[in-house]
Amino acid sequence: MTRLVVVGNGMAGARLVSEVRARDPHIRITVFGAETGRPYNRALLSNVLAGTMTPGQVRMLDAEWYADHAVTALPGVEVTAIDREAQEVLTACGRREPYDVLVLATGSEAVVPPLPGAERAVAFRTMGDCEAILAAAGTARRAVVVGGGLLGVEAARGLAGRGLPVTLLHLADHLMERQLDAEAGLVLGESLAGLGVEIRTGVAVREILDGGVRLAAGTGTAPGPAGAAASPSGAGEPGAGEEVVEADLVVLACGVRPVTRLARDAGLAVARGVVVDDEMRTGDPSVFAIGECAEHDGVVYGLVAPAWEQAAVVADLVTAADKTARYRGSRLVTRLKARGVELAAMGETHLTEDEAEIVRFSHRARGTYRKLVIRDGRLVGAILLGETPAVGTVTRLFDHGGPLPADRAGLLFPGLAGGAAADSPVRMPDTARVCQCNNVTKGRIRSCWESGARDVAAVAAATRATTGCGSCRDAVEGIVGWLREQEGIPA
Numbered sequence: 001m002t003r004l005v006v007v008g009n010g011m012a013g014a015r016l017v018s019e020v021r022a023r024d025p026h027i028r029i030t031v032f033g034a035e036t037g038r039p040y041n042r043a044l045l046s047n048v049l050a051g052t053m054t055p056g057q058v059r060m061l062d063a064e065w066y067a068d069h070a071v072t073a074l075p076g077v078e079v080t081a082i083d084r085e086a087q088e089v090l091t092a093c094g095r096r097e098p099y100d101v102l103v104l105a106t107g108s109e110a111v112v113p114p115l116p117g118a119e120r121a122v123a124f125r126t127m128g129d130c131e132a133i134l135a136a137a138g139t140a141r142r143a144v145v146v147g148g149g150l151l152g153v154e155a156a157r158g159l160a161g162r163g164l165p166v167t168l169l170h171l172a173d174h175l176m177e178r179q180l181d182a183e184a185g186l187v188l189g190e191s192l193a194g195l196g197v198e199i200r201t202g203v204a205v206r207e208i209l210d211g212g213v214r215l216a217a218g219t220g221t222a223p224g225p226a227g228a229a230a231s232p233s234g235a236g237e238p239g240a241g242e243e244v245v246e247a248d249l250v251v252l253a254c255g256v257r258p259v260t261r262l263a264r265d266a267g268l269a270v271a272r273g274v275v276v277d278d279e280m281r282t283g284d285p286s287v288f289a290i291g292e293c294a295e296h297d298g299v300v301y302g303l304v305a306p307a308w309e310q311a312a313v314v315a316d317l318v319t320a321a322d323k324t325a326r327y328r329g330s331r332l333v334t335r336l337k338a339r340g341v342e343l344a345a346m347g348e349t350h351l352t353e354d355e356a357e358i359v360r361f362s363h364r365a366r367g368t369y370r371k372l373v374i375r376d377g378r379l380v381g382a383i384l385l386g387e388t389p390a391v392g393t394v395t396r397l398f399d400h401g402g403p404l405p406a407d408r409a410g411l412l413f414p415g416l417a418g419g420a421a422a423d424s425p426v427r428m429p430d431t432a433r434v435c436q437c438n439n440v441t442k443g444r445i446r447s448c449w450e451s452g453a454r455d456v457a458a459v460a461a462a463t464r465a466t467t468g469c470g471s472c473r474d475a476v477e478g479i480v481g482w483l484r485e486q487e488g489i490p491a
Helices: 011-023 042-050 063-068 127-137 150-161 182-194 261-265 304-319 391-400 408-412 442-450 456-463 473-486
Strands: 003-007 028-033 071-075 079-083 088-091 096-098 101-104 108-110 143-146 166-170 197-201 205-209 212-215 243-246 249-252 256-258 274-276 287-289 294-296 333-335 343-347 357-363 368-375 378-385 433-435
Touching: 003 011, 003 096, 011 028, 011 304, 042 127, 042 150, 063 071, 079 261, 101 304, 127 150, 127 249, 143 150, 143 212, 150 166, 150 182, 150 197, 150 249, 182 197, 182 368, 182 378, 274 287, 333 391, 343 391, 357 408, 368 408, 378 391, 391 408, 391 433, 433 473, 442 456, 442 473, 456 473
Parallel strands: 003 028, 003 101, 028 071, 101 287, 143 166, 143 249, 166 197, 274 294
Antiparallel strands: 079 088, 088 096, 108 256, 205 212, 212 243, 333 343, 343 378, 357 368, 368 378
């Protein structure tokens, strides 16, 4: 009997275990998790912070599932070393677990800048971090979030939505600079300002104090790598030109780094992440790596869909369900989960008009920015900020790489004369992918409905739609509502 050991019981590890068991009921599975308690969907923690979901709603596999599926789960048991020669993993408590196949799903950890007073802040990465932030927010008068990347924006909006005055500090000149161009970052900042978040870009944090953060002298205040720059020397009283931003809650959202120590100590190749091939194997054929700790073709993916695609490939190979399974990389679509702000960004958003065909529309007063990046007649990037019915169509065109219609602007304004059809359930083809994370189409949702799934929860249970990054929930609700109307079922 094959002995499978999984190190890491987060989103990637838990998904792998369920994928393997779905294919083979006999493989012996042992999974170690450094965190105690059930695995949870880390991508949905910003919803917990915002109060739109409870911690229980983002939990994944429970103890009963492991027992029912003959999986040995060891939460809170840290693996400290890999003995590749003996094919065993060693734990902090002295346990030695043999394996035939080892999968590293160790994820990533929060980057904490080397700032004086950093221990006074709370990083935003784990469920424990989320609980600590919520506890502090209950008595805080003001909050500062350091880092204006995706997670920092979500954290700031979540805290502001709870009625807490929030200042968002970011080193770069505009928010989410990895995904957005300067104009989109500016529009996003203005939208957040309208929702109660003060935006400070081009600023570097020098020190975290008991009552706030001290900014380095001479840093900017214009609206707009994630995180604030560290200037750790010279702590003390504010110097000339330095400013203190008051806050009794400081949240760090300064990026993440892959957890690779186990692999590195075991002599496996590590660059930014654990280096893997198209089978997600390391240089040791018995050892795989998936999720945020893995580096495939020079890329470390930090989103849900790639981790789950990788888990499916490894499950196919380990169980021999499909010996030809290969991972070929992912086309990334970043969705912002912040109440009151609609944002989708995908692909090569920073190309210039010298490099690609650019179609752009901006209406700052309405918080709207739409941009298509086209090369060789195909969509290679897009930014859609603000409410727009074009998100589904644009995402499908990006995902499938198909030829674009001659009327480019019609993609940005569906429903106008000559424009593309709006993304309503009526016009959406059954082949349209609704849930990117789980590859769920409209046709599959319709099939579930016809099999008796009469609400979003039932559809989610049958297809896993809405259980990834959560950004497809509105679309799934719309399709279920449309199907209900078709059959005359009251809402």
